[in-house]
Each structure stands twice: as structure tokens, then as C-alpha cells.
Amino acid sequence: MARGARPQSRVGGGDELGSNGIAGSGIGGAVPAGGLSLLLAPGLLTPGALSSGTLALTPAVEAGTAPVVARARPAIARRPGAGLVAKRVLDVVGAVLGLILLLPFFLVIAVLIKCDSPGPVLFRQSRIGLGNRPFRVWKFRTMTCCENGSVIRQARRDDPRVTRIGRVLRRTSLDELPQLVNVLLGSMSLVGPRPHAMAHDAEFTVTVARYAERHAVRPGITGWAQVRGCRGETPNAAAMQRRVDLDLAYIEHWSLLLDLIILGMTLREIFRPQAAY
Known part of the structure; x- marks a missing residue:
């Protein structure tokens, strides 16, 4: 490519994704690295594509159908101090407002859980957070x-352990709302990689390339993976x-926007809960 030429992504007769935005919904080729370009890219990052210059994209695939390959390890970019402060301010303000505004809703959910099945309204589960430090995550009980032991079975479709109200809470992710307390305490962020049970961390750290690098930032209530359709079971x-x-793409290209x-x-x-159950 000639110096100064703008990289393009060609799909199906001319859709382009460049530094000025997007002109279609296709994917492919390479696009400039950056938070906005990443956000607009509707596909899956190619393994090994995370680099300081470009992001290579491939069409999205159903989870579990693509081969897993090892990839080179790029450095995780450090966030500037001002960015960290701004993110923490957003977390605290969002958590406080959320807890105040949603308090009546929390009470309704608590009553429904108690009426639906015996057991506590809330439960805490051990997770791994920033810097591999363990913490307890809060959730509405759905099972x-x-x-919370060394072996934890992930919820599956039509799982008999899930209660009636629990199915609704899990499909809408409302069971995660108590984690606003975790955000306020500083163990989580509003946005970041979702934390997994410690038993699953131990398993996937061995079998999934670069898994532990997710702990370079605070885990989040929601994240880039979740809004790209990665919810529910990981079989x-x-x-x-x-x-x-x-x-990892989110971590490397983070911005407050x-x-x-x-x-x-x-x-x-x-309102699109197809994958969560």
C-alpha cells in the first residue's frame, strides 16, 4: 500500500470501513486500530490480529465451530492516568444512580425470589478480578x-436447577444488578471483561490462549464480548x-466513549436474550 493511502475493508461489492466511519455492514480486510473502529466492526477479530497498527477482521462464527490456534502475545497498552480516573468516576456515579433508581425494582425481585423457591435472595460467588486478586461477586439467586466450590456446572438450556423467576432474571441479565455494589466497592467496573467462577478460571487459563490477560483491568457487569453476542454457556x-x-480487543482499544x-x-x-439461559 502506498504511504498515506487509507486502508479499507471490502465486502460484497464495496462496503468500506475506514477512519472516517462505516458505509455498510460488511466485514473483512483490515481497519485502523481504535475504539470507534472496533465498536463499529460487526465481526470477530482474527486470532493474532491485535497489534498496534491494524485490526484484521473475519466473519463472525458460531461459538465452538472455529479452530482455536495459539497467537502471538502483543503488549497490553497502559491506560493514561486521566483515563483511569474518568472511568472510575463513571463507575461510581453510575453505580450510585443505579442503586438509588433501581431500589424499588430490587425489592420486587427479592419478593419474587422468596415466593418462588426456598433459599436466600442474594448469593456471593468467588471470582478473580484485577491483578488476579479474588473477590466475591453479588448476584440475585436464580438456582x-x-x-461456589472447585467444581461448578454452568447453566444449560432447560437446566432443572434454574428456578422459574431465575429463568427470567438470567435471560434478561437482571440477576447481575446487585453487582452495582461490587462496582461501588471498587472490585468491579460497569464495563469490562465478565468475571467467571474461579473453577472455570482454573480450567480456561490452561486451555484458552491469553485467558489470564483479561485480569489486566477490573471485570465488568457488562462488556464488549456480551454486546457482541457472547452470553450464556461456554461449552x-x-x-x-x-x-x-x-x-482483549476491548482492553487494548479502551476509551470512555x-x-x-x-x-x-x-x-x-x-431485549435480545437468545443466548442466555
């Missing part, structure tokens, strides 16, 4: 059990690999 390493690719738009996109996912 008849509260697993194999390939499914988790796609989440990790998207999480990207966080705000992901929060907006999360509202859409509440």
Missing part, C-alpha cells in the same frame, strides 16, 4: 443451589476463546 475452549479475543456506547448496547441485549 435452587448456590455453588468448550473455542467458545471461550471468542470471548477472550473480544475482551467505548464504555458509554457499550452501556447503551447492553440495554438492547436485555
